[in-house]
Amino acid sequence: MGSTLVIGIGNELRGDDAAGIVAARRLAEVQPEVRLLTVHQLTADMAIGLGDHDIVLFVDADIDATEVDCRPVGPSFDRITYDPHHLTPGHLLAIAQALGEPPPRYAFEVGLPACSFEHGDPLSQVAASGVESMLRRVADLFESASARA
Amino acid sequence: MDKTNDTRTIVIDPVTRIEGHAKITIQLDENGNVVDARFHVNEFRGFEKFCEGRLVWEMPGLTSRICGICPASHLIASAKAGDAILAIQIPETAELLRRLLTLGQWIQSHALSFFHLSSPDFLLGFDADPATRNLFGLLANNKEFVRKGIRLRKFGQEIIATLGGRRIHTPWAVAGGVRDPLSDDEHRSIAVWLPEAKATVLEAMSTIKRVHDKFQRDIPNFGNFRSMYVGLVGEEGELEYYGGSIRVKDGMGNTIAHRIDPSDYAKYFEEKAEDWTYLKVPYYKQIGHPEGMYRVGPLARLNICDRIGTPLAEAERRVFRDLAGESDTVNNAFYYHYARTIEMLFAVEEVERLLAHPKIQGTHIRARAMINSLTGVGACEAPRGVLFHHYQVDENGVLQKVNMLIATAQNNMAMNRTVQQLAARYLDGKKVTEGVLNRIEAGIRCYDPCLSCSTHASGHMAMHVQLVASDGSVLDERRR
Numbered sequence: 288m289g290s291t292l293v294i295g296i297g298n299e300l301r302g303d304d305a306a307g308i309v310a311a312r313r314l315a316e317v318q319p320e321v322r323l324l325t326v327h328q329l330t331a332d333m334a335i336g337l338g339d340h341d342i343v344l345f346v347d348a349d350i351d352a353t354e355v356d357c358r359p360v361g362p363s364f365d366r367i368t369y370d371p372h373h374l375t376p377g378h379l380l381a382i383a384q385a386l387g388e389p390p391p392r393y394a395f396e397v398g399l400p401a402c403s404f405e406h407g408d409p410l411s412q413v414a415a416s417g418v419e420s421m422l423r424r425v426a427d428l429f430e431s432a433s434a435r436a
Numbered sequence: 437m438d439k440t441n442d443t444r445t446i447v448i449d450p451v452t453r454i455e456g457h458a459k460i461t462i463q464l465d466e467n468g469n470v471v472d473a474r475f476h477v478n479e480f481r482g483f484e485k486f487c488e489g490r491l492v493w494e495m496p497g498l499t500s501r502i503c504g505i506c507p508a509s510h511l512i513a514s515a516k517a518g519d520a521i522l523a524i525q526i527p528e529t530a531e532l533l534r535r536l537l538t539l540g541q542w543i544q545s546h547a548l549s550f551f552h553l554s555s556p557d558f559l560l561g562f563d564a565d566p567a568t569r570n571l572f573g574l575l576a577n578n579k580e581f582v583r584k585g586i587r588l589r590k591f592g593q594e595i596i597a598t599l600g601g602r603r604i605h606t607p608w609a610v611a612g613g614v615r616d617p618l619s620d621d622e623h624r625s626i627a628v629w630l631p632e633a634k635a636t637v638l639e640a641m642s643t644i645k646r647v648h649d650k651f652q653r654d655i656p657n658f659g660n661f662r663s664m665y666v667g668l669v670g671e672e673g674e675l676e677y678y679g680g681s682i683r684v685k686d687g688m689g690n691t692i693a694h695r696i697d698p699s700d701y702a703k704y705f706e707e708k709a710e711d712w713t714y715l716k717v718p719y720y721k722q723i724g725h726p727e728g729m730y731r732v733g734p735l736a737r738l739n740i741c742d743r744i745g746t747p748l749a750e751a752e753r754r755v756f757r758d759l760a761g762e763s764d765t766v767n768n769a770f771y772y773h774y775a776r777t778i779e780m781l782f783a784v785e786e787v788e789r790l791l792a793h794p795k796i797q798g799t800h801i802r803a804r805a806m807i808n809s810l811t812g813v814g815a816c817e818a819p820r821g822v823l824f825h826h827y828q829v830d831e832n833g834v835l836q837k838v839n840m841l842i843a844t845a846q847n848n849m850a851m852n853r854t855v856q857q858l859a860a861r862y863l864d865g866k867k868v869t870e871g872v873l874n875r876i877e878a879g880i881r882c883y884d885p886c887l888s889c890s891t892h893a894s895g896h897m898a899m900h901v902q903l904v905a906s907d908g909s910v911l912d913e914r915r916r
Contacts, residue, residue: 332590
């Protein structure tokens with residue numbers, strides 16, 4: 288497996304919104320070769336340099352997910368407006384593509400179950416379980432990517 | 437909404453491509469003439485109140501949360517207020533590093549304003565389709581320009597992340613200094629960006645000069661009026677961004693006040709509350725409201741300073757001052773953009789100078805003390821203008837009162853006046869056209885307002901414009 292960038296997205300002050308960040312940090316602990324980036328939101332500058340990595344994981348809380356949802360993501364300008372607060376992984380990859388940036392070999396969007404976003408709350412049981420489940424899913428993913436490499 | 441029997445009102449709600457939520461109403465008389473304009477800010481976050489009861493040592497970390505765009509400026513102003521409460525002289529290396537962080541903040545914020553928010557107007561035109569008149573529309577039009585702008589902003593963010601450990605909301609500066617020194621690797625990682633950053637800023641500068649030619653018919657209507665200008669200057673009147681004293685000039689270039697200690701700001705500036713906006717209305721106290729209207733930020737800083745301490749930026753400042761004409765002051769808000777590019781150039785040159793300073797990698801970075809003063813004011817030049825944090829504490833350092841005078845608020849009256857001027861020039865009194873809306877929004881964008889800071893809003897905006905007759909009926913309405 289080549290280099291991996293894991294981007295944890297969320298707000299640690301808002302309950303389950305921290306799930307993506309917590310999961311990304313856990314992943315970086317168990318897979319020390321992974322490069323970790325934690326952000327509140329995706330911004331256009333992050334489009335530059337994505338292609339330096341073979342695998343990019345965008346990990347975020349997803350209020351609609353009932354279990355960990357790990358799916359490939361590609362460039363998409365779908366429903367893009369100029370709103371710097373609402374870029375999706377697809378938008379970011381599309382910006383990279385439009386800029387002529389090399390894409391990462393694999394990009395995945397990982398949605399973690401989340402149900403509570405109150406100020407100051409810890410992760411709910413649902414989100415905490417999702418984090419553990421995500422670690423197993425990503426380990427499988429890495430194994431699969433290594434086998435294909 | 438304010439109505440009288442002989443007026444009509446146009447509402448633009450919300451305003452787009454600024455940081456925060458706002459709407460604009462334009463009040464017309466029965467003949468369709470613009471009689472007033474109001475830039476309403478509808479959001480409230482209340483940091484000043486809920487910081488009461490917290491410890492002064494916590495304040496830099498807390499107040500950096502005010503804003504995702506200029507958290508480093510709040511961090512620095514807060515840390516400086518803390519320094520004053522500890523009555524402490526911070527180590528020289530700590531000041532150099534705080535200065536470096538402030539410059540990173542200027543670069544990333546100015547690059548965002550210039551390349552991401554305003555250049556779509558410049559390069560695609562005020563009348564271009566709003567669906568594509570944005571950064572992504574520019575991607576199809578000028579990919580390399582966008583790439584350079586994104587990378588310039590990234591440079592500013594890298595400075596902040598390198599020093600503070602993260603790009604936004606770092607708690608790295610503290611009362612008494614900073615938390616971490618600058619390592620060899622970190623020093624190199626910043627320095628390596630400098631040639632590219634300088635080239636990009638110079639390209640931005642040449643772009644805005646072409647824009648001046650392209651929009652020479654529009655520009656005279658963009659907030660073109662005399663006002664006072666306020667900001668920090670250094671000991672010799674040079675452009676300052678971290679220390680120095682306050683200078684006040686009028687719209688003719690006369691110095692009204694100078695060498696004001698920032699801790700005395702409250703003697704000179706008053707904040708008026710209005711019932712139609714959460715954004716306060718500061719004014720120069722000695723002249724009163726509303727005549728005491730003043731502007732802050734890049735245009736003000738370049739108007740009040742005598743020189744810039746770096747060669748390329750100083751050469752460009754002289755060119756900028758040629759725009760002033762007889763008044764000796766550049767009074768047109770459209771030239772905020774040009775001033776912003778000059779400040780970006782200064783910031784890149786100044787980063788280079790700081791990195792070459794023999795003490796920039798010193799390891800004595802924090803002084804410690806207990807509470808020695810029950811009040812403290814911290815000031816610095818945030819990207820949008822001079823920023824004040826004013827704290828009162830008890831003997832244990834618990835905050836009793838907090839006041840923050842924010843740049844965007846200080847430009848509030850001037851933004852209203854700018855909208856009024858643009859509306860008077862472009863409105864026909866009956867129809868709200870795209871061209872009118874675009875120009876009014878672009879007029880607001882000159883000031884690069886950050887409502888997250890000033891009242892404390894955040895989030896997504898669309899646009900809603902309403903034309904209301906004197907009897908309250910809606911004559912015209914558009915949404916975007």
